[in-house]
Amino acid sequence: MSEILIKNASVCDPAQGINCETMDICIRDGKIVDSVSENAKVIDAEGKLTMAGGFDGHTHSAGKINVGRFMNPNDAKKNLVPGLSGQVARTEKTRAQVGYNTPNTYAIGYRYAKLGYTTICEAAIPLLAARHTHEEFKEIPILDKMGLSLFGSNWQVMEYIRDKEPEKLAAYIAWGLKASRGYGVKIVNPGGGEAWGWGKNVSGLYDPVPNFDVTPAEILMGLAEANERLQLPHSVHVHCNNLGKPGNYATTIETMKLFEKVKPSRDRQSLHVTHVQFNAYAGTSWRDFETGAPMVADYVNGADHMTFDLGQVIFGPAMTMTADGPVEYANARMLHEKWSNQDIELEDASGVVPLFYSPKSFVNAVQWAIGLELALLVKDPWKVMFTTDSPNGGSFVNYPEAFTYLMSEKRRAEVISGFSKMALDRMVLPGIDRELDFYELAVMTRSTQSKMYSMPEKGNLKVGSDADIAIYDILPGHVDPSTEYAKVKKAFSGAAYTFKNGEIVVKDGEIEETPKGKTYWVNAKVPENIDTAMQKDIDRKFRKYYTVSKANYMVEDMYLQKPVEIGTEGVF
């Protein structure tokens, strides 16, 4: 029995409404408990901000990131955030680390832990390539992991929606999650991945997918229905149509409105829209491109059925990777960049393109502003999850830098002073004076995630929760984030302590221990007769089209490290 007592911590835990109050936290056997015995190891956290371990709810850290690694081997030596990037030789405790946007798996684990993060959610697992994702998960130390499985351009899904077979669709989703050991339903540019197989894209919610006679709106509604029927812990996780196109904010709002009628089966949102920064563009072309964030934020402020994440841009090199194949083709052509494109057989597409966000480019400057505008114009932080869509908007190692943008108007003004007049005319950020406090930051980096993924044991410090805790060497009230943002950045760049399951994994910004993390996945129960009928349909798909057999398709348990199976009961 291991016991730890964290004394006099300045605790910020929005899930319990605790706003930087001095208190003790007791840990026994990896869980937070009421009290511990006198033998407990005592950690003095006086004067230190203490939060639940950070939870990155949308990051590309396993799977497609590997394509990024071999497309840009030069990323290995990039060291733009010293201490959290570049080449680091192995030590007694850590393995060798390389990279910035696409670090090696070990570096991903160490660096997230140094930032005080303890859980990550891989944003896109193609069912067919899920085994690879789990093999990478296995080699990411410390962190707990989960992933979202892609269903938005899947033949079987579109056929069931076209043929109006919602029960079989739900059975297929349950099977797909099991096959990929996934946690939730990800929809990327619904229908667009299939259209891309024909060199096309879908232009909006009501543009039919070639050969399937379904529209993106029908795909979204069909999958949402199946998602709620299976009572999955997370809502559908949507990357909207028309990503990266001027004027797309209208499609984004239309998509959000579509979900007003979806009734969530659990106490959570019915829709999560991801990296909205890339989907909140106004204008009609790159010439008259401008922010669409005020319109999107306006809608979100009046809606209570959804959450979203930012996809904040960080200036410098980034690596875009998405299942949105046509977008990556457009990027590669527009920027004359390297392009990787993959066809995931019957399931989806994907692409990877490196790019560089420059403050001198008015488009990039406005993109940078849109992410922050979304975070600051949406009044309720519980609807917002902080992300950079790492590494699409920039590497996660820049989170501390991005926190200063959210917490300090002065810091924002400093960055904005380098923008062109044209860029300033296209954004509303200079007129926003809101500055987040530590409590709101904790909501966006921990609490929202816990709620939206229905993970009550994560992202909070309640008794019974996992003892994943981040302690930062900064004391709210004694440091003014709006002027002393350098201190904020320093504190968040290297946690004084990071606890993972009650074990000290980071101390004074350095790795102490590298335990293995858990992998969460969802097993949704489906009546046997429906499952059998559905299996007949996919058997035909495997016989006729797939390059692998069904027996070789499923991810076996041996690929999962410390699997945690979350069971749900489908309603049929």
Next chain:
Amino acid sequence: MQVVKLSLKKANKIPIEADNANPDNFAGKTAEEIGAIPVWYGNGQCPLGDLFNVEVEGSGSVENTKIVFEGDVSRVKRIGQNMSAGEIEINGNVDMHCGFGMKGGKVVINGDADSWLGCEMAGGEIILNGNASYYVGSGYRGESCGMRGGKITVNGNTKDYLGEHMCGGEILVKGDAGLLPAISNNGGKIVIEGSATMPASEMKNGTVIIKGEVFDLLPSYKEEEGTEEVEGVTYRKFTGDVNVGGKGVLLIK
């Protein structure tokens, strides 16, 4: 003026990565201090003094520091990496990545150089009195901008991919270049006095002058009308590579 003489205690088979061996790190230091500087030897680090005899004469600033490698260092990589000033003289053959990313100063090699000589260099000068291997003045794998500034003079021949992804600076090869010199370059100037094969493919920008014979000139180059004279020599002028919408200039005889 400070002169630091380094010679290997015994020939090494396992490579030494001497990326710390540059005037910036040696200036103003005694032989003991220089001997204590860590270098990579295989998969572990050890003090430079364990592998090299170190002799120091005088003391000086970075600009006034000269490092002399005596004897064959053909298994010592990354000599002069990131140096900003001063001089390095190598009296023997040298291993890969010599002068990688150097920003200033001068490297003179009285021997042959292995691949990646002056890779991603941004300033300064490299003079090679011997032959070079592959990828002189190129970019690291995946990098879209190789050599950015400075000058490399090769008094012998080079192998393939000379100046790959180069986007600035100047390379002069007195002998022959191998296959595909100036591939994917986007600026800078390359002069080859000997022969070259399939030069300047995918060139977006820059100038390539070939005084010797050109084998397999790519069909994606457009011959301009008239001729161009450079330093008293008349060349045929080609522009391209049209495959990438390039505006590069290729001058051949």
